[in-house]
Amino acid sequence: VSGGARPTPRGDATLERLLDGAQEAFVELGYRAANIQEICARSKVGIGTFYAHFEHKRDLLRRVFVDRAVLLSRLVTPDDLLDHGRLVARLRRANDDPVAAGLLRAWYEAVLDEPEIARFHAEWRPETLTMLAATVAEAQRRAPSSGPRLDPLVVSWTMATLSRELAIHERTGAPDLETLARLFEELVFGPAVVG
Amino acid sequence: MARPPRSASRGDAALKRLLDGSVETFVELGYRAAKIREICARSKVGIGTFYTHFEHKRELLKRVFLDRAVPLSSQMTPGDLLDHGRLVARLRAALDDRLQAGLLRAWHEAVLEEPAIARLHSERRAAGLRILAATIAEAQRRSSSRGSLDPSVLAWAVATLAREIAIHDRTGAPDLETLARLFETLVFGLRLAA
Numbered sequence: 001v002s003g004g005a006r007p008t009p010r011g012d013a014t015l016e017r018l019l020d021g022a023q024e025a026f027v028e029l030g031y032r033a034a035n036i037q038e039i040c041a042r043s044k045v046g047i048g049t050f051y052a053h054f055e056h057k058r059d060l061l062r063r064v065f066v067d068r069a070v071l072l073s074r075l076v077t078p079d080d081l082l083d084h085g086r087l088v089a090r091l092r093r094a095n096d097d098p099v100a101a102g103l104l105r106a107w108y109e110a111v112l113d114e115p116e117i118a119r120f121h122a123e124w125r126p127e128t129l130t131m132l133a134a135t136v137a138e139a140q141r142r143a144p145s146s147g148p149r150l151d152p153l154v155v156s157w158t159m160a161t162l163s164r165e166l167a168i169h170e171r172t173g174a175p176d177l178e179t180l181a182r183l184f185e186e187l188v189f190g191p192a193v194v195g
Numbered sequence: 196m197a198r199p200p201r202s203a204s205r206g207d208a209a210l211k212r213l214l215d216g217s218v219e220t221f222v223e224l225g226y227r228a229a230k231i232r233e234i235c236a237r238s239k240v241g242i243g244t245f246y247t248h249f250e251h252k253r254e255l256l257k258r259v260f261l262d263r264a265v266p267l268s269s270q271m272t273p274g275d276l277l278d279h280g281r282l283v284a285r286l287r288a289a290l291d292d293r294l295q296a297g298l299l300r301a302w303h304e305a306v307l308e309e310p311a312i313a314r315l316h317s318e319r320r321a322a323g324l325r326i327l328a329a330t331i332a333e334a335q336r337r338s339s340s341r342g343s344l345d346p347s348v349l350a351w352a353v354a355t356l357a358r359e360i361a362i363h364d365r366t367g368a369p370d371l372e373t374l375a376r377l378f379e380t381l382v383f384g385l386r387l388a389a
Binding site: 109156162 | 304307317320321324342343344345347348350351352354355356359366367368369373377380381
C-alpha cells in the first residue's frame with residue numbers, strides 16, 4: 001500500500017480518475033509517449049495525486065494493466081470453447097476492442113523498455129497461461145473424446161500468442177475471428193481430418 | 196550521392212567490416228540502443244564510412260537484414276513437414292540460432308519505431324506467408340490426410356508461433372519437439388495420433 005493516499009472517498013475518486021485518464025493516454029499514445037504531465041492533465045488530477053500513489057509511470061501502467069487488461073485467460077470459459085458463437089463473441093471482445101488492444105500494445109512497449117516490467121511480465125504470463133490451460137482442460141473433459149489431444153498448456157500458449165498477434169500487430173495475412181475461433185477449437189478438441 | 200571510397204577494394208573491406216560489426220551490435224543491443232558511433236567503433240571503421248553508404252541507421256539495418264536474415268518461410272520445405280526429425284532440425288536452425296534470432300528481434304523493434312521499416316515488413320511478411328502456404332499445401336497434397344484449415348491460415352499461425360519463440364522470452368512456450376508436433380497436428384489433422 002503506497003503512503004500518502006487519503007483513504008477517503010475523495011482520494012478513491014481521484015485515483016479512479018487517474019486510472020481512467022492513464023488508460024486513455026496509454027491507449028492513444030502508447031507507453032513511452034504518454035508522459036506523467038499529460039496523463040495528469042487528461043485525468044484532471046494534480047501531479048501530487050500521481051506521486052501519492054505511484055513512484056514511476058511504469059507502476060501506473062502496471063496497475064492499469066493488471067486491473068483492466070482484457071485477456072483470454074480472464075475472458076474465456078469452458079462453455080465458450082464448447083460453443084462456436086460464444087467463442088467468436090469473446091474473441092471479438094478481446095481483439096477488436098480498441099481500448100483492450102491499445103492497452104495490450106502499450107504493455108508490450110513497456111516490456112521492451114522497462115526491465116522491471118519485463119521481469120513482472122515473465123512472472124505473470126505463466127500464471128495467465130496456467131489459468132487458460134485449466135479452462136482448456138475443463139472444456140476437453142466435458143466434450144466427448146475423439147482420440148488424443150494436445151496438452152492444455154501448449155494449447156493455452158498457442159491461443160494466447162495468436163490472439164495477441166491479432167490484437168496488437170498489423171493483420172497482414174491474419175485470419176478473421178470466425179476462422180481463428182475454428183483454429184482454437186481444433187487445438188482444444190483435436191483437428192478435423194479431411195480426405 | 197555517396198562519396199566514392201578512395202579505392203574500391205579498401206572501400207569494400209570497410210563496408211564489409213561495417214556490415215559485420217552492425218550485425219553483432221544489433222544482435223547484442225537491439226535496434227534503438229545500437230548507436231551509429233557504437234556500431235562504427237565495434238566495426239573499426241570511421242563514422243565517415245557509415246555516411247558514405249547509408250543515410251540513416253534504419254538503412255543499415257535494412258541492408259543487413261535483407262542480406263543475412265534467413266526467414267523460416269523460405270527455408271521450410273514440404274519434406275520437412277512430412278518428416279518429424281527434419282522439421283525439428285529446421286526449427287532449431289531457424290529459432291535457436293543466436294544471430295538469426297537477434298537480427299529478427301532488432302528488426303521487430305525497428306518495425307515498431309520506423310514507419311519505412313514497418314511498410315517493408317508488411318510487404319515481406321505477406322510474401323513470406325504466401326510461400327509458406329504453398330509449402331503447406333504441397334505437404335498436404337503428398338500426405339494421406341490433412342487438417343480442415345486453409346493453408347493460408349496455417350501459414351499465419353506457424354509463422355506467428357515460430358516468431359514468438361525466436362524473439363520473445365520463452366515463458367510458457369513449448370519446446371521445439373512439441374512445437375513441431377503442434378504444426379504437424381494442425382497441418383495433417385489426426386494422422387499422427389493414429
